[in-house]
Amino acid sequence: MKWILVLPFLLVAPLVANEEGGWRERLAESLHLASPDGDWRAQISGNLTLEGFKGHQSNPGLVLFEDDTLFHPRLTLFADAELGPQVYGFVQVRVDRGLDPAEGSMEIRLDEYAIRFSPKGAGMSLQLGQFAAVIGNWMARHDAWQNPFVGAPLPYEYLTGVYDERAPRSLADLGPAAGVDEYAYLPIVWGPSYATGVSLSGRWGKFDYAVELKNTGPSSRPDAWPVSAVDFSHPAFNARLVYRPDLRVKLGLSYSDSAYLLPSAAGSVPPGRSFGDYRQRLVAQDFSFEWRRLQVWAETFQSTFDVPGGSVDTYAGYVETRVKVTPQFFTALRWNRQVHSTVGQGASRFRWGENTTRYDLATVYRFTPDSQLKLQVTSNHPSGDPSEVGVAYAAQYCLRF
Amino acid sequence: MSPLRRFALGSALCVGSLVAASEGVVEGRVALPKAESAPVVQQRYEIVSKEGTVATNPPLAVVYIEGPFARTEAAKVVQLAQRDLAFIPSLLPVQTGTRVEFPNYDDTFHNVFSFSPAKRFDLGRYRPTDTPVPSQVFDLPGLVTIRCEIHQHMRALILVLDTPHFVLTDAEGNFRLTGVPAGTREVKAWINSKVTRARTVEIAPGSTVRIDFP
Structure with missing residues (x-):
């Protein structure tokens, strides 16, 4: 029934003033701050999103709800500031029921903050704060307005059999058999991975590069991202290199090496070992092409988690395309696949995670330059359990200001 | 003579x-x-920051x-350029029937579009080297807000007038x-x-x- 709450917004959306000088323009002007000489300037902006999910076979955006439907409002506020020509900073604050809205009550949360210094003529930037990881090409377009889908690609949200709340006792202690809290299971990359740290990025000819040290790795869950939760005793190292043969094409290579257990898991680690010895190593390749009304993105990931008795691997990838059909209407299609290695010997050999294929189809209609509606259909095809094959639906109304 | x-x-x-x-x-x-102060360019997830x-x-x-006045000369072609992540000029008056070209002089993609009732169009993403330069004919009088889908701060106005x-x-x-x-x-x-x-x-x-x- 909560879906009914969405209807007034959908009815009002086409009526939202689109003209120059309308409410959106006046609001943006009132949220623009500047010193008299214009040397420092700040702009507050944001998104109001109303999301609805139906069908629990899918867990879009790591939304682990048990009921058949879920309604989720979210207010995202950004502050972007420039202090002279060399210093830039931004903050992202969200008001919602959490990055996984299936549980919890409304809260205000500081998700991102960073300050970036770009020395004059150096072609590089140094950034400090809590901000999205430099891995892959989805991070730069994960914002609700830009992402043509309601959720993330599979490698950014599909839970593996590895978890962070304690060290696994053996290979057999992976997956559902471990009996840990479902929020303890880790994807390859946890959404945008807003961990805390420092990054150095820049451009050299046709190459873009970025390296960063973060307090925790790309698979870590949101609770671990603030430096108050996890310190730098076992820092994560992330790196990315992008080759741009042409403005239309980008080829990227990412690498990450990090500890994946939470510090609170230290007590579960065998004598002589540290929780920092349980590493996640990640190699990712990405590709993007954009021209005129077509955009294509693809990424592949190979992630290795150290576990007792060796390591386990998972491989994931997706291909995503967005086509603008008219100035206001576009459609997007995404194919996702994730597979896991087998572990053990002989008859006891087993696959440590569930392989799956997922298809996402979305249509987006922009009522105005600042309001849009997404409708998404997701078809899940986990291998090994035909009863889990199913279709899920999601809708998202987004008002940008 | x-x-x-x-x-x-x-x-x-x-x-x-x-x-x-x-x-x-x-x-x-x-x-x-x-005069308004310069806009803030959102660069949250840019690997390379724009200086300045x-x-x-x-x-x-x-x-x-x-x-209205009768057209006394052939329809004109004028330009609204994109340079240094800004539209130049930011205000362009034209007579109805004028073709406006949108050249891209930046080393990055731009995606010019308008949802204004007087002219609704989307040029898609194009490079500075793409030819012919994308353009549109503005047939109806009215105010057209020009934006870039990629760079949210970019904005220009074309005032289409029924007079020369x-x-x-x-x-x-x-x-x-x-x-x-x-x-x-x-x-x-x-x-x-x-x-x-x-x-x-x-x-x-x-x-x-x-x-x-x-």
């Missing part, structure tokens, strides 16, 4: 004088709103003689509109989407009329 050429030149001068004699000049000053500050154009006004008699003020608000047909004319000063001031003036042939829009 042959007699025929002499006759043709004489006729042209004569007609030109008659036309000039039937036209007047309107000049004056428009009180402009105060985006340039801003001072607020200008468009002064025009209310039409218009001029942009300078940064101080001064204007001079020549070649205005003599007679009783309504002179308008478009200041922004909410404010357009109008004055009716009598323009005698060969005269200069001064009006200010406070």
Whole structure:
């Protein structure tokens, strides 16, 4: 029934003033701050999103709800500031029921903050704060307005059999058999991975590069991202290199090496070992092409988690395309696949995670330059359990200001 | 000079004088709103930051003689460029039927679009090297807001007018509109989407009329 709450917004959306000088323009002007000489300037902006999910076979955006439907409002506020020509900073604050809205009550949360210094003529930037990881090409377009889908690609949200709340006792202690809290299971990359740290990025000819040290790795869950939760005793190292043969094409290579257990898991680690010895190593390749009304993105990931008795691997990838059909209407299609290695010997050999294929189809209609509606259909095809094959639906109304 | 050429030149001068004699000049000053500070460029997930500050154009006004007037010359082609992550100029008055080209002079993609009722279009993502330069014909009078889908801070206005008699003020608000047909004319000063001031003036042939829009 909560879906009914969405209807007034959908009815009002086409009526939202689109003209120059309308409410959106006046609001943006009132949220623009500047010193008299214009040397420092700040702009507050944001998104109001109303999301609805139906069908629990899918867990879009790591939304682990048990009921058949879920309604989720979210207010995202950004502050972007420039202090002279060399210093830039931004903050992202969200008001919602959490990055996984299936549980919890409304809260205000500081998700991102960073300050970036770009020395004059150096072609590089140094950034400090809590901000999205430099891995892959989805991070730069994960914002609700830009992402043509309601959720993330599979490698950014599909839970593996590895978890962070304690060290696994053996290979057999992976997956559902471990009996840990479902929020303890880790994807390859946890959404945008807003961990805390420092990054150095820049451009050299046709190459873009970025390296960063973060307090925790790309698979870590949101609770671990603030430096108050996890310190730098076992820092994560992330790196990315992008080759741009042409403005239309980008080829990227990412690498990450990090500890994946939470510090609170230290007590579960065998004598002589540290929780920092349980590493996640990640190699990712990405590709993007954009021209005129077509955009294509693809990424592949190979992630290795150290576990007792060796390591386990998972491989994931997706291909995503967005086509603008008219100035206001576009459609997007995404194919996702994730597979896991087998572990053990002989008859006891087993696959440590569930392989799956997922298809996402979305249509987006922009009522105005600042309001849009997404409708998404997701078809899940986990291998090994035909009863889990199913279709899920999601809708998202987004008002940008 | 042959007699025929002499006759043709004489006729042209004569007609030109008659036309000039039937036209007047309107000049004056428009009180402009105060200048806004430069926008903040969102670069949250850019690997390479843009150095420096985006340039801003001072607020200008468009002064025009209310039409409609018959088109006296072939449709023009004008440009609204994208340079240093800004539209240049940020305010462009054109007559109906004008083709506007949108050249990209930046080393990055731009995606020019408009949802304005007077002109709805989307040029898609294009590079500085893409030819022909993407363009649109503006057939209907009205205000068209031009945006870039990739760079949220980029914005320009095209004021499509049903008259060939218009001029942009300078940064101080001064204007001079020549070649205005003599007679009783309504002179308008478009200041922004909410404010357009109008004055009716009598323009005698060969005269200069001064009006200010406070």
